[in-house]
Amino acid sequence: MLRDTAERVAREYELGAVTAAPVYAARGELGLIWRLDTERGSWAVKESLIEVAEEDADADVRFQHAAAEAGIVLPAPIRDRRGRVILRARPHDLRVYAWADLAAGEITAAQLGAAAARIHRVRHAARGQVSPWFAAPLGRAAWHEVARISRGQEWAGALDACLADLIAVEDVVRPPDPADVTTCHRDLNEENLRMSTGGVLTVLDWENCGPAVPAQELAALVARDGEVYRAYVEAGGPARVTRPEHFSMRVAVQAHLLEFYARRATGGQESEESRSRARARLRDMLAAPLTKERISAILEGLRDHHAHPVGHHAQPDRGA
Known part of the structure; x- marks a missing residue:
């Protein structure tokens, strides 16, 4: 990030005078994070690799404020002097958060389940319908196109070995019932949950939040580690996972991500860093895909847990 850009950010978001050159801090799938130090403190400036509408960014900030008011710790989102979230800039749009000093170390399944429970208890009204990315199957024809563009690539064998299962598992996908939809984080995982240096559990990366069914988001977490469920229930989480269709979101996202990574890994317009990241994600996902059997x-x-529940008992939401 150029110094001129940093000074523009500081001006527009009223952060005070810049005291040091911006420092590259991290890279995610959809953007870069820079640390910006000013006379008023330290800030995380997110440089988005995709265009985001201001109304969408405004909606995710409103959810973040609702979560913070409910006691969830997160880096505070900052609006500019005109009340906007996004700063249109070249080559990529920018947005600002208060800087959070994070500690090294792994997050446990219990911490992840408890965090999901607290977020689901916020019950923030959803804006719009659930995106097809989270609700629609990829479809047989699209799967075979993914296989075609993957031919000769290092992950092609793994994809071919599980292609039939990846197609078959989409049978569980059902359209979400609007009565069950609320605002969810939609990207909750161990990478986006960290301990601060002060020992406080902090939830990161809220830009992907939006309409979803809590039971389906919970099922996606349980598919990663069953211990998440026990912690979620004990923390008073409202959702329950009881049926195959509760995995609809996880199955849909799995399909769309695999297609996205296959195209990115083979895209001539992509940087080598992006292609390398995509290849690594493909290896990881294809090593243990979610199938009907799983x-x-x-x-x-x-079912064993439901038969012998422990701890706090919350009423299940309608998506249970």
């Missing part, structure tokens, strides 16, 4: 095994394990 869903059945997960639900069987949860």
Whole structure:
């Protein structure tokens, strides 16, 4: 980030005079993060690699404020002097958060489940419908196109080995019931949950939040680690995972991500860094994809939990 850009950010968001050159801090799938130090403190400036509408950014900030008011710790989003979230800039749009000093170390499944429970209890009204990315299957024809563009690539063998299962598992996908939809984080995982240097659990990366069914977001987390569910219930989370269709969101996202990474990994317009990241994601995802067999095994394990519940008992939401 150029010094001129940093000074423009400081001016527009009223952060005070810049005291040091911006420092590159991290890279995510959809953007870069820079640390900006000014006379008023330190700030995280996010440089988005995709265009985001101001009304969408405004909606995610409103949810972040609702979560913060409910006691969830997160880096405070900053609006500019005109009340806007996004600063249109070249080559990429920018937005600002208060800087959070984060500690090294792994997040446990119990912490992840408890965080999900607290977020789901916010019950913030959803804006609009659930995006197809989170609700629609990829479809047989699109899957075979993914296989075609993957031919000769290092992940092609792994994809071919599970292609039939990836197509078959989309049978569980059902359209979300509007009565069950609320605003969810939609990107909650161990990478976006960190301890601060002061020992406080902090939830990051809220830009992907939006309409979803809590039971489906919970199912996506349970598919990663069953211990999440026990912690979620004990923390008073309102959702329950009881049926294959509760994995609709996880199955839909799995499909769209695999297609996205396959196209990025083979895209001539992409940087080598982006292609390398995509190849790594493909290796990880194809090593243990979510299948009908895995869903059945997960639900069987949860039935044992439902038969012998422990801790706090919250009423399930309509998506349970």
